[in-house]
Amino acid sequence: MMRGLLVAALALLSACVPQLRGTGDLGVVVERADGRVLVVESTNSTALATVSGLGDLSHAALVYSRDARYAFVFGRDGGLTKVDILTGSIAGRVVQSGNSIGGAVSQDGSLVAVANYTPGGIKVFDTATLAPVADIPAIGADGKPSKVIGIADLPGRKFIYTLYDAGEIWIADLTDPAKPAVTKFTGIGKLPYDALITGDGRWYLAGLFGEDGIALLDLWNQDKGVRRILDHYGKGAVALPVFKMPHLRGWAVAGNEVWLPAIGHHQVLVVDKTSWKETARVEVAGQPVFVMARPDGRQIWVNFAVPDYNVIQVIDVPSRRVIKTLEPGKAILHMEFTPRGERVWLSARDSDKVVVYDTETLEQVAELPASKPSGIFFTSRAHKTGL
Amino acid sequence: MRLGRAMVLMIGWGLAMPAAAEPSADRRIQLREMVAQDCGSCHGMTRKGGLGSPLLPELLSQVSAEGLIETILEGRPGTPMPPWKSMLSRDDAAWIAAYLMGDVK
Numbered sequence: 001m002m003r004g005l006l007v008a009a010l011a012l013l014s015a016c017v018p019q020l021r022g023t024g025d026l027g028v029v030v031e032r033a034d035g036r037v038l039v040v041e042s043t044n045s046t047a048l049a050t051v052s053g054l055g056d057l058s059h060a061a062l063v064y065s066r067d068a069r070y071a072f073v074f075g076r077d078g079g080l081t082k083v084d085i086l087t088g089s090i091a092g093r094v095v096q097s098g099n100s101i102g103g104a105v106s107q108d109g110s111l112v113a114v115a116n117y118t119p120g121g122i123k124v125f126d127t128a129t130l131a132p133v134a135d136i137p138a139i140g141a142d143g144k145p146s147k148v149i150g151i152a153d154l155p156g157r158k159f160i161y162t163l164y165d166a167g168e169i170w171i172a173d174l175t176d177p178a179k180p181a182v183t184k185f186t187g188i189g190k191l192p193y194d195a196l197i198t199g200d201g202r203w204y205l206a207g208l209f210g211e212d213g214i215a216l217l218d219l220w221n222q223d224k225g226v227r228r229i230l231d232h233y234g235k236g237a238v239a240l241p242v243f244k245m246p247h248l249r250g251w252a253v254a255g256n257e258v259w260l261p262a263i264g265h266h267q268v269l270v271v272d273k274t275s276w277k278e279t280a281r282v283e284v285a286g287q288p289v290f291v292m293a294r295p296d297g298r299q300i301w302v303n304f305a306v307p308d309y310n311v312i313q314v315i316d317v318p319s320r321r322v323i324k325t326l327e328p329g330k331a332i333l334h335m336e337f338t339p340r341g342e343r344v345w346l347s348a349r350d351s352d353k354v355v356v357y358d359t360e361t362l363e364q365v366a367e368l369p370a371s372k373p374s375g376i377f378f379t380s381r382a383h384k385t386g387l
Numbered sequence: 388m389r390l391g392r393a394m395v396l397m398i399g400w401g402l403a404m405p406a407a408a409e410p411s412a413d414r415r416i417q418l419r420e421m422v423a424q425d426c427g428s429c430h431g432m433t434r435k436g437g438l439g440s441p442l443l444p445e446l447l448s449q450v451s452a453e454g455l456i457e458t459i460l461e462g463r464p465g466t467p468m469p470p471w472k473s474m475l476s477r478d479d480a481a482w483i484a485a486y487l488m489g490d491v492k
Contacts, residue, residue: 033423033432058432076431099436117437147438164438193438193467209467241462241469244428245438306425307474331424349424 023068026085027336027378029347029354030060030073031371037073038370039085042338042345042378045356045366049088055079055095060375061102064382065127066109071377072127074100080114082130085379092130096123104153107385111174113159115151122148122161124174133177140166141186150195150206150248152386154219162192162206169195169206169217169226188215188226196248197386198258198273205229207248209263216276229276230260230269239264244305246289250386254297254317261288261302268302270320280320285311290334293317294359295341303332303346312346314362324362328355333373339380347373409491410482418483421474429467434487438467444489455484 026048029038035057039049054060056077063072070091071083078097081090098118105112111133113124121137138146138161146163154160157174169185169192190210197204197219206215213231218224246261253259257279258271268291270280286308292301300315309331314324329348336345343365346355349372356366381387410418423432429439440446447455459480462470471480485491 056431056433056435058427059437076433076435076437099431101437149438191467210465241471241473242467243425243469243471243474245467 021086023085023379024339025379026068027345027376028062028071028073028083028085029345029368029370029373029377030057030062030375032057032060032349032374033372035075036371037071037083038368038373039083039088040345040354040368040376042343045343045368047368047370049085051083051088051090053090053093054081054083057374059101062375062377063103063105063112063387064377064379065105066382068379068382070127072103072105072112074103074114076100078116078118080112080125080130082127094125094130094132096125096132101147101149102151104151104159104386105382106153106157106159106174107155108157111157111177113151113153113161113172115148115161117147120145120147120163120165122151122159122172124159124172124177124180134172134174134180136172136180136182138163138166138170140168141184142166149193152195152197152204152250154197155201155385160195160197160204160217160219162188162195164192167192167210169204169215171222183222185217185226189213189228193245193263194248196250196252198253199250199385201385203273205248205258205260207246207260207263209242209245212263214260214271230271230278233262233269233278233281234265237265240266240287242287242305243307244287244289244309246287246291246305250384251292252300254293254300257317259291259293259300259315261291268300268315282315282320282322284313284315284322285325292335292337294344295337295339299323299359301335301344303335306331309333326357326362328357328364329353334375336376336378339378345376345378347376349373408478410476410479414479415482418475418479418486422483422486442487444487447484447488452481452484452488455487456480459483 025043036052038047055075058076073081082092084091097116103114124134140146146165151161171183173181189208192206193209195206204217212234260269268282286304302313312326316323329351331350334347354368431437434442460472
Protein backbone atom coordinates (compact mmCIF):
# COMPACT_ATOMS: atom_id res chain seq x y z
CA MET A 1 0.00 0.00 0.00
CA MET A 2 2.69 2.40 1.13
CA ARG A 3 4.91 1.34 -1.74
CA GLY A 4 2.06 1.77 -4.23
CA LEU A 5 1.50 5.30 -3.04
CA LEU A 6 5.17 6.09 -3.33
CA VAL A 7 5.29 4.84 -6.91
CA ALA A 8 2.18 6.87 -7.74
CA ALA A 9 3.67 9.96 -6.11
CA LEU A 10 6.92 9.55 -8.01
CA ALA A 11 5.05 9.07 -11.29
CA LEU A 12 3.05 12.22 -10.59
CA LEU A 13 6.20 14.13 -9.74
CA SER A 14 8.03 13.06 -12.90
CA ALA A 15 4.99 14.02 -14.95
CA CYS A 16 4.98 17.51 -13.44
CA VAL A 17 8.67 18.33 -13.40
CA PRO A 18 10.09 18.55 -16.91
CA GLN A 19 13.18 16.45 -17.38
CA LEU A 20 16.17 18.71 -17.94
CA ARG A 21 18.14 18.12 -21.10
CA GLY A 22 20.53 19.89 -23.46
CA THR A 23 19.83 20.58 -27.12
CA GLY A 24 23.23 19.58 -28.51
CA ASP A 25 21.99 16.26 -29.92
CA LEU A 26 18.62 17.55 -31.09
CA GLY A 27 17.43 18.33 -34.57
CA VAL A 28 14.39 18.97 -36.72
CA VAL A 29 13.06 16.95 -39.66
CA VAL A 30 10.63 18.68 -42.04
CA GLU A 31 7.54 16.73 -43.11
CA ARG A 32 7.03 18.81 -46.22
CA ALA A 33 3.55 17.80 -47.33
CA ASP A 34 1.92 18.20 -43.92
CA GLY A 35 3.25 21.55 -42.70
CA ARG A 36 4.76 19.73 -39.78
CA VAL A 37 8.18 19.09 -38.26
CA LEU A 38 9.56 16.32 -36.07
CA VAL A 39 11.90 17.11 -33.23
CA VAL A 40 14.50 14.33 -33.15
CA GLU A 41 17.55 13.36 -31.11
CA SER A 42 20.61 11.76 -32.63
CA THR A 43 22.03 9.91 -29.60
CA ASN A 44 19.49 7.10 -29.80
CA SER A 45 17.96 8.11 -33.16
CA THR A 46 14.42 8.76 -31.98
CA ALA A 47 11.66 11.30 -32.55
CA LEU A 48 10.73 13.31 -29.45
CA ALA A 49 7.87 15.52 -30.60
CA THR A 50 5.75 16.60 -33.54
CA VAL A 51 4.99 20.26 -34.17
CA SER A 52 2.16 21.13 -36.57
CA GLY A 53 0.74 24.30 -38.06
CA LEU A 54 3.79 25.60 -39.91
CA GLY A 55 2.02 26.27 -43.23
CA ASP A 56 3.39 25.34 -46.66
CA LEU A 57 6.73 23.60 -46.18
CA SER A 58 7.26 22.54 -49.85
CA HIS A 59 10.73 23.98 -49.71
CA ALA A 60 11.41 24.53 -46.06
CA ALA A 61 14.68 25.63 -44.59
CA LEU A 62 15.50 26.59 -41.04
CA VAL A 63 18.19 28.11 -38.88
CA TYR A 64 18.76 27.97 -35.14
CA SER A 65 18.81 30.56 -32.41
CA ARG A 66 22.11 31.25 -30.70
CA ASP A 67 21.12 29.15 -27.69
CA ALA A 68 20.14 26.24 -29.99
CA ARG A 69 16.71 26.03 -28.41
CA TYR A 70 14.62 27.61 -31.15
CA ALA A 71 14.37 26.76 -34.83
CA PHE A 72 13.31 29.53 -37.23
CA VAL A 73 11.48 27.75 -40.03
CA PHE A 74 10.98 29.48 -43.39
CA GLY A 75 7.98 28.31 -45.41
CA ARG A 76 6.84 28.59 -48.99
CA ASP A 77 3.84 30.62 -47.87
CA GLY A 78 6.13 33.30 -46.46
CA GLY A 79 5.62 32.04 -42.94
CA LEU A 80 8.39 32.47 -40.38
CA THR A 81 7.75 30.11 -37.46
CA LYS A 82 9.78 30.01 -34.28
CA VAL A 83 9.69 26.48 -32.93
CA ASP A 84 10.73 25.70 -29.35
CA ILE A 85 12.38 22.32 -29.75
CA LEU A 86 12.59 21.68 -26.00
CA THR A 87 8.83 21.93 -25.45
CA GLY A 88 7.86 20.85 -28.98
CA SER A 89 5.66 23.89 -29.51
CA ILE A 90 5.35 27.03 -31.62
CA ALA A 91 6.82 30.01 -29.79
CA GLY A 92 5.86 32.54 -32.46
CA ARG A 93 4.78 32.82 -36.06
CA VAL A 94 4.45 35.63 -38.59
CA VAL A 95 3.48 35.46 -42.25
CA GLN A 96 5.98 37.98 -43.54
CA SER A 97 5.83 37.69 -47.34
CA GLY A 98 4.17 35.75 -50.11
CA ASN A 99 6.95 33.23 -50.56
CA SER A 100 10.26 32.73 -48.78
CA ILE A 101 13.28 30.57 -49.50
CA GLY A 102 15.55 30.69 -46.47
CA GLY A 103 17.16 32.84 -43.87
CA ALA A 104 20.00 33.47 -41.48
CA VAL A 105 20.61 34.53 -37.89
CA SER A 106 23.04 37.37 -37.18
CA GLN A 107 26.37 36.65 -35.48
CA ASP A 108 25.13 38.11 -32.18
CA GLY A 109 21.92 36.09 -32.39
CA SER A 110 19.68 39.16 -32.18
CA LEU A 111 18.31 39.25 -35.72
CA VAL A 112 16.79 36.73 -38.11
CA ALA A 113 16.74 37.71 -41.79
CA VAL A 114 14.41 36.04 -44.29
CA ALA A 115 15.17 35.86 -48.01
CA ASN A 116 12.04 36.17 -50.11
CA TYR A 117 10.94 35.29 -53.63
CA THR A 118 7.65 37.21 -53.60
CA PRO A 119 8.01 40.07 -53.23
CA GLY A 120 11.76 39.77 -53.59
CA GLY A 121 14.01 41.15 -50.90
CA ILE A 122 14.87 40.46 -47.29
CA LYS A 123 12.94 41.14 -44.12
CA VAL A 124 14.65 41.24 -40.76
CA PHE A 125 13.06 40.37 -37.42
CA ASP A 126 13.97 40.44 -33.75
CA THR A 127 14.77 36.82 -32.80
CA ALA A 128 13.24 37.25 -29.33
CA THR A 129 9.88 38.72 -30.34
CA LEU A 130 9.66 38.28 -34.15
CA ALA A 131 8.92 42.02 -34.29
CA PRO A 132 9.83 43.49 -37.69
CA VAL A 133 13.13 45.37 -37.72
CA ALA A 134 13.88 46.12 -41.37
CA ASP A 135 12.48 45.54 -44.86
CA ILE A 136 14.96 45.77 -47.74
CA PRO A 137 13.47 45.28 -51.24
CA ALA A 138 15.74 43.78 -53.89
CA ILE A 139 15.45 46.03 -56.92
CA GLY A 140 18.29 45.24 -59.30
CA ALA A 141 20.25 47.68 -61.46
CA ASP A 142 17.68 46.87 -64.16
CA GLY A 143 15.00 48.49 -61.99
CA LYS A 144 13.10 45.23 -61.53
CA PRO A 145 12.34 43.34 -58.33
CA SER A 146 14.40 40.20 -57.93
CA LYS A 147 14.05 36.94 -56.05
CA VAL A 148 16.63 36.57 -53.30
CA ILE A 149 18.65 33.40 -52.73
CA GLY A 150 21.79 32.28 -50.89
CA ILE A 151 21.45 34.35 -47.72
CA ALA A 152 24.10 33.99 -45.01
CA ASP A 153 25.27 35.83 -41.92
CA LEU A 154 28.48 37.82 -41.92
CA PRO A 155 30.53 38.99 -38.93
CA GLY A 156 28.84 42.03 -37.40
CA ARG A 157 25.14 42.55 -37.87
CA LYS A 158 25.42 41.87 -41.57
CA PHE A 159 23.76 39.58 -44.07
CA ILE A 160 24.96 38.67 -47.54
CA TYR A 161 22.60 37.46 -50.26
CA THR A 162 22.19 37.18 -54.01
CA LEU A 163 19.60 38.55 -56.43
CA TYR A 164 18.57 35.70 -58.71
CA ASP A 165 16.95 37.67 -61.55
CA ALA A 166 19.30 40.66 -61.49
CA GLY A 167 22.56 38.73 -60.96
CA GLU A 168 23.84 40.82 -58.05
CA ILE A 169 25.35 40.18 -54.60
CA TRP A 170 24.24 42.50 -51.80
CA ILE A 171 25.50 42.98 -48.25
CA ALA A 172 23.05 44.55 -45.78
CA ASP A 173 24.63 46.08 -42.70
CA LEU A 174 22.14 46.35 -39.83
CA THR A 175 24.48 47.84 -37.25
CA ASP A 176 21.77 50.51 -37.04
CA PRO A 177 18.61 48.53 -37.84
CA ALA A 178 16.70 51.75 -38.50
CA LYS A 179 19.12 52.64 -41.29
CA PRO A 180 20.35 49.52 -43.05
CA ALA A 181 23.35 50.21 -45.29
CA VAL A 182 23.49 48.13 -48.47
CA THR A 183 26.64 47.38 -50.49
CA LYS A 184 25.97 46.05 -54.00
CA PHE A 185 28.05 44.01 -56.44
CA THR A 186 26.39 44.04 -59.85
CA GLY A 187 26.85 41.98 -63.00
CA ILE A 188 28.03 38.84 -61.23
CA GLY A 189 26.64 36.46 -63.89
CA LYS A 190 23.42 34.96 -65.18
CA LEU A 191 20.84 33.38 -62.87
CA PRO A 192 22.76 32.72 -59.64
CA TYR A 193 20.72 29.85 -58.18
CA ASP A 194 22.24 29.47 -54.71
CA ALA A 195 25.29 30.52 -52.75
CA LEU A 196 27.52 29.49 -49.88
CA ILE A 197 29.89 31.12 -47.45
CA THR A 198 32.93 29.31 -46.10
CA GLY A 199 32.86 28.66 -42.35
CA ASP A 200 35.49 31.34 -41.68
CA GLY A 201 33.19 33.95 -43.21
CA ARG A 202 35.73 34.97 -45.81
CA TRP A 203 34.60 33.54 -49.16
CA TYR A 204 31.12 33.82 -50.69
CA LEU A 205 30.43 31.70 -53.76
CA ALA A 206 27.32 32.08 -55.90
CA GLY A 207 26.66 29.23 -58.35
CA LEU A 208 25.39 30.31 -61.76
CA PHE A 209 22.65 28.52 -63.64
CA GLY A 210 22.59 30.71 -66.73
CA GLU A 211 26.26 30.09 -67.56
CA ASP A 212 29.05 27.75 -66.48
CA GLY A 213 30.93 29.16 -63.53
CA ILE A 214 30.85 30.46 -59.98
CA ALA A 215 30.90 34.09 -58.84
CA LEU A 216 33.41 34.50 -56.00
CA LEU A 217 33.65 37.37 -53.51
CA ASP A 218 36.55 37.74 -51.06
CA LEU A 219 34.90 39.40 -48.07
CA TRP A 220 38.25 40.36 -46.60
CA ASN A 221 39.06 42.29 -49.79
CA GLN A 222 35.73 43.54 -51.00
CA ASP A 223 37.31 46.36 -53.01
CA LYS A 224 38.57 43.70 -55.43
CA GLY A 225 34.99 42.91 -56.34
CA VAL A 226 33.45 39.71 -57.63
CA ARG A 227 35.49 37.44 -59.85
CA ARG A 228 34.63 34.37 -61.86
CA ILE A 229 35.98 30.91 -61.15
CA LEU A 230 35.39 27.56 -62.88
CA ASP A 231 34.54 29.46 -66.02
CA HIS A 232 33.26 27.23 -68.82
CA TYR A 233 33.59 24.02 -66.80
CA GLY A 234 31.11 22.33 -69.09
CA LYS A 235 32.91 23.36 -72.25
CA GLY A 236 32.70 20.86 -75.06
CA ALA A 237 30.08 18.71 -73.32
CA VAL A 238 26.36 18.80 -74.04
CA ALA A 239 24.50 20.05 -70.98
CA LEU A 240 22.02 17.53 -69.59
CA PRO A 241 18.60 18.52 -68.25
CA VAL A 242 18.64 19.66 -64.62
CA PHE A 243 15.49 18.21 -63.07
CA LYS A 244 16.18 19.75 -59.69
CA MET A 245 18.17 22.82 -58.76
CA PRO A 246 21.31 21.95 -56.77
CA HIS A 247 21.77 23.47 -53.31
CA LEU A 248 24.86 25.16 -51.93
CA ARG A 249 25.57 25.94 -48.31
CA GLY A 250 28.72 26.09 -46.25
CA TRP A 251 29.00 22.33 -45.83
CA ALA A 252 30.93 21.62 -49.01
CA VAL A 253 34.32 22.61 -47.67
CA ALA A 254 36.65 19.68 -46.98
CA GLY A 255 40.08 20.74 -45.77
CA ASN A 256 41.48 23.15 -48.31
CA GLU A 257 38.99 22.24 -51.02
CA VAL A 258 35.43 23.15 -51.93
CA TRP A 259 33.29 20.43 -53.54
CA LEU A 260 30.54 21.73 -55.79
CA PRO A 261 27.78 20.26 -57.96
CA ALA A 262 28.25 20.84 -61.70
CA ILE A 263 25.14 22.14 -63.47
CA GLY A 264 23.94 19.99 -66.36
CA HIS A 265 26.80 17.52 -65.96
CA HIS A 266 26.86 14.43 -63.80
CA GLN A 267 29.98 15.55 -62.02
CA VAL A 268 31.21 17.02 -58.77
CA LEU A 269 33.82 19.76 -59.18
CA VAL A 270 36.73 20.13 -56.77
CA VAL A 271 38.25 23.57 -56.29
CA ASP A 272 41.39 24.54 -54.37
CA LYS A 273 40.51 27.17 -51.76
CA THR A 274 43.77 29.11 -52.15
CA SER A 275 44.19 29.27 -55.93
CA TRP A 276 40.46 28.88 -56.74
CA LYS A 277 41.45 26.61 -59.64
CA GLU A 278 39.70 23.35 -60.44
CA THR A 279 41.82 20.48 -59.14
CA ALA A 280 39.60 17.52 -60.04
CA ARG A 281 36.18 16.45 -61.12
CA VAL A 282 34.48 13.24 -60.09
CA GLU A 283 31.93 11.44 -62.26
CA VAL A 284 28.78 10.60 -60.31
CA ALA A 285 25.44 8.83 -60.84
CA GLY A 286 23.29 11.82 -61.79
CA GLN A 287 22.76 15.56 -61.43
CA PRO A 288 24.13 16.30 -57.94
CA VAL A 289 21.79 18.25 -55.64
CA PHE A 290 23.55 18.26 -52.26
CA VAL A 291 27.32 17.76 -52.11
CA MET A 292 28.15 17.58 -48.42
CA ALA A 293 31.42 17.02 -46.63
CA ARG A 294 31.47 14.87 -43.50
CA PRO A 295 32.49 17.22 -40.68
CA ASP A 296 36.07 15.89 -40.70
CA GLY A 297 36.32 16.46 -44.47
CA ARG A 298 37.32 12.86 -45.20
CA GLN A 299 34.19 11.91 -47.16
CA ILE A 300 31.78 13.69 -49.51
CA TRP A 301 28.20 12.46 -49.70
CA VAL A 302 26.15 13.28 -52.80
CA ASN A 303 22.45 12.95 -53.58
CA PHE A 304 20.81 13.45 -56.97
CA ALA A 305 17.93 14.97 -58.90
CA VAL A 306 15.04 12.85 -60.19
CA PRO A 307 15.25 10.24 -61.80
CA ASP A 308 18.49 9.24 -60.02
CA TYR A 309 17.33 10.21 -56.55
CA ASN A 310 17.12 6.70 -55.13
CA VAL A 311 20.89 6.45 -54.79
CA ILE A 312 23.51 8.18 -52.68
CA GLN A 313 27.19 8.15 -53.50
CA VAL A 314 30.05 8.42 -51.06
CA ILE A 315 33.33 9.89 -52.32
CA ASP A 316 36.64 9.32 -50.54
CA VAL A 317 38.31 12.74 -50.47
CA PRO A 318 42.03 11.74 -50.62
CA SER A 319 41.59 9.35 -53.57
CA ARG A 320 38.66 11.30 -55.14
CA ARG A 321 36.93 8.01 -55.86
CA VAL A 322 33.32 6.97 -55.37
CA ILE A 323 33.76 4.28 -52.73
CA LYS A 324 30.12 3.32 -52.27
CA THR A 325 26.77 3.67 -53.98
CA LEU A 326 23.94 3.25 -51.49
CA GLU A 327 20.21 2.76 -51.97
CA PRO A 328 18.79 3.90 -48.64
CA GLY A 329 15.20 4.43 -49.85
CA LYS A 330 13.11 6.18 -52.46
CA ALA A 331 13.58 9.86 -53.35
CA ILE A 332 16.44 10.87 -51.05
CA LEU A 333 15.94 14.62 -50.66
CA HIS A 334 18.46 15.61 -48.00
CA MET A 335 21.28 14.49 -45.75
CA GLU A 336 22.61 15.77 -42.44
CA PHE A 337 25.67 14.64 -40.50
CA THR A 338 25.61 14.34 -36.72
CA PRO A 339 27.77 17.09 -35.20
CA ARG A 340 31.01 15.11 -35.31
CA GLY A 341 30.04 13.05 -38.32
CA GLU A 342 29.92 9.47 -37.03
CA ARG A 343 26.46 9.13 -38.54
CA VAL A 344 24.47 10.66 -41.34
CA TRP A 345 20.68 11.00 -41.52
CA LEU A 346 18.98 10.70 -44.91
CA SER A 347 15.39 11.63 -45.73
CA ALA A 348 13.68 9.15 -48.05
CA ARG A 349 10.59 11.06 -49.13
CA ASP A 350 8.80 8.32 -51.04
CA SER A 351 9.66 5.65 -48.47
CA ASP A 352 8.20 7.85 -45.71
CA LYS A 353 11.20 7.36 -43.47
CA VAL A 354 14.46 8.83 -42.28
CA VAL A 355 17.38 6.41 -42.52
CA VAL A 356 20.51 6.64 -40.39
CA TYR A 357 23.88 5.35 -41.62
CA ASP A 358 27.17 4.79 -39.85
CA THR A 359 29.69 6.78 -41.91
CA GLU A 360 32.59 4.40 -41.25
CA THR A 361 30.92 1.05 -41.97
CA LEU A 362 28.51 2.67 -44.50
CA GLU A 363 25.79 0.40 -43.08
CA GLN A 364 22.32 1.41 -41.99
CA VAL A 365 22.03 1.58 -38.19
CA ALA A 366 18.56 3.01 -37.58
CA GLU A 367 15.42 4.32 -39.21
CA LEU A 368 12.51 6.51 -38.13
CA PRO A 369 9.08 6.78 -39.71
CA ALA A 370 8.38 10.26 -41.11
CA SER A 371 5.72 11.48 -43.51
CA LYS A 372 7.31 12.68 -46.79
CA PRO A 373 10.46 13.93 -45.03
CA SER A 374 12.63 16.60 -46.67
CA GLY A 375 15.16 18.77 -44.81
CA ILE A 376 17.01 17.50 -41.73
CA PHE A 377 18.70 20.08 -39.53
CA PHE A 378 20.75 19.40 -36.40
CA THR A 379 21.37 22.09 -33.77
CA SER A 380 25.13 22.04 -34.38
CA ARG A 381 24.30 24.51 -37.18
CA ALA A 382 23.54 27.12 -34.52
CA HIS A 383 27.22 27.86 -34.02
CA LYS A 384 28.41 27.90 -37.61
CA THR A 385 28.61 30.89 -39.92
CA GLY A 386 26.43 30.42 -42.97
CA LEU A 387 24.33 27.56 -41.61
CA MET B 388 -12.46 29.64 -71.14
CA ARG B 389 -11.93 26.54 -69.05
CA LEU B 390 -14.59 24.66 -70.90
CA GLY B 391 -12.99 25.76 -74.14
CA ARG B 392 -9.64 24.44 -73.06
CA ALA B 393 -11.11 21.14 -71.92
CA MET B 394 -12.77 20.84 -75.32
CA VAL B 395 -9.49 21.58 -77.06
CA LEU B 396 -7.76 18.88 -75.03
CA MET B 397 -10.54 16.41 -75.64
CA ILE B 398 -10.41 17.18 -79.33
CA GLY B 399 -6.63 16.82 -79.05
CA TRP B 400 -7.00 13.35 -77.63
CA GLY B 401 -9.82 12.41 -79.98
CA LEU B 402 -8.98 14.00 -83.33
CA ALA B 403 -5.97 16.23 -83.78
CA MET B 404 -3.62 13.75 -82.12
CA PRO B 405 -5.02 10.36 -83.07
CA ALA B 406 -2.34 8.50 -81.13
CA ALA B 407 -3.08 10.46 -77.96
CA ALA B 408 -4.83 8.70 -75.12
CA GLU B 409 -5.50 9.37 -71.47
CA PRO B 410 -2.79 7.74 -69.32
CA SER B 411 -3.83 4.66 -67.33
CA ALA B 412 -5.15 5.01 -63.79
CA ASP B 413 -1.81 3.83 -62.38
CA ARG B 414 0.08 6.29 -64.49
CA ARG B 415 -2.24 9.11 -63.45
CA ILE B 416 -1.36 8.39 -59.80
CA GLN B 417 2.33 8.72 -60.70
CA LEU B 418 1.71 11.92 -62.64
CA ARG B 419 -0.21 13.54 -59.78
CA GLU B 420 2.70 12.66 -57.52
CA MET B 421 5.19 14.10 -60.00
CA VAL B 422 3.27 17.36 -60.22
CA ALA B 423 3.12 17.64 -56.43
CA GLN B 424 6.71 16.66 -55.72
CA ASP B 425 8.93 17.22 -58.74
CA CYS B 426 7.18 20.19 -60.34
CA GLY B 427 6.55 21.30 -56.75
CA SER B 428 10.25 21.65 -55.96
CA CYS B 429 10.41 24.76 -58.16
CA HIS B 430 6.77 25.78 -58.61
CA GLY B 431 5.64 25.01 -55.03
CA MET B 432 3.51 22.12 -53.82
CA THR B 433 0.56 24.50 -53.86
CA ARG B 434 1.74 25.75 -57.29
CA LYS B 435 1.99 29.33 -56.09
CA GLY B 436 5.50 29.54 -57.50
CA GLY B 437 9.03 29.48 -56.18
CA LEU B 438 12.13 29.77 -58.29
CA GLY B 439 9.74 28.72 -61.06
CA SER B 440 6.64 30.70 -61.98
CA PRO B 441 3.23 30.02 -60.40
CA LEU B 442 1.17 27.32 -62.13
CA LEU B 443 -2.28 28.52 -61.10
CA PRO B 444 -5.13 28.05 -63.61
CA GLU B 445 -5.79 31.79 -63.98
CA LEU B 446 -2.19 32.32 -65.14
CA LEU B 447 -2.00 29.19 -67.28
CA SER B 448 -5.21 30.17 -69.06
CA GLN B 449 -3.15 32.86 -70.81
CA VAL B 450 -1.26 30.23 -72.80
CA SER B 451 -2.59 27.54 -75.11
CA ALA B 452 -2.83 23.91 -74.08
CA GLU B 453 -0.39 23.07 -76.87
CA GLY B 454 2.03 25.69 -75.51
CA LEU B 455 1.85 24.14 -72.06
CA ILE B 456 2.47 20.67 -73.46
CA GLU B 457 5.46 21.93 -75.45
CA THR B 458 6.89 23.66 -72.37
CA ILE B 459 6.55 20.48 -70.31
CA LEU B 460 8.16 18.30 -72.97
CA GLU B 461 10.81 20.66 -74.34
CA GLY B 462 11.47 22.97 -71.38
CA ARG B 463 12.16 26.67 -71.69
CA PRO B 464 15.70 27.32 -72.91
CA GLY B 465 17.45 30.08 -70.97
CA THR B 466 15.47 29.29 -67.82
CA PRO B 467 15.81 26.41 -65.33
CA MET B 468 12.67 24.71 -66.76
CA PRO B 469 14.09 21.43 -68.14
CA PRO B 470 12.64 19.27 -70.93
CA TRP B 471 10.73 16.40 -69.30
CA LYS B 472 10.36 14.32 -72.45
CA SER B 473 12.79 11.68 -71.17
CA MET B 474 10.33 10.96 -68.36
CA LEU B 475 6.97 11.98 -69.88
CA SER B 476 5.17 11.00 -73.09
CA ARG B 477 3.10 13.53 -75.03
CA ASP B 478 -0.03 11.89 -73.58
CA ASP B 479 1.39 12.34 -70.08
CA ALA B 480 2.18 16.00 -70.77
CA ALA B 481 -1.30 16.63 -72.24
CA TRP B 482 -2.87 15.07 -69.16
CA ILE B 483 -0.65 17.16 -66.82
CA ALA B 484 -1.58 20.34 -68.72
CA ALA B 485 -5.28 19.53 -68.27
CA TYR B 486 -4.66 18.58 -64.62
CA LEU B 487 -2.93 21.90 -63.90
CA MET B 488 -5.87 23.72 -65.49
CA GLY B 489 -8.27 21.80 -63.25
CA ASP B 490 -9.94 20.18 -66.26
CA VAL B 491 -9.16 16.66 -65.03
CA LYS B 492 -8.59 15.36 -61.53
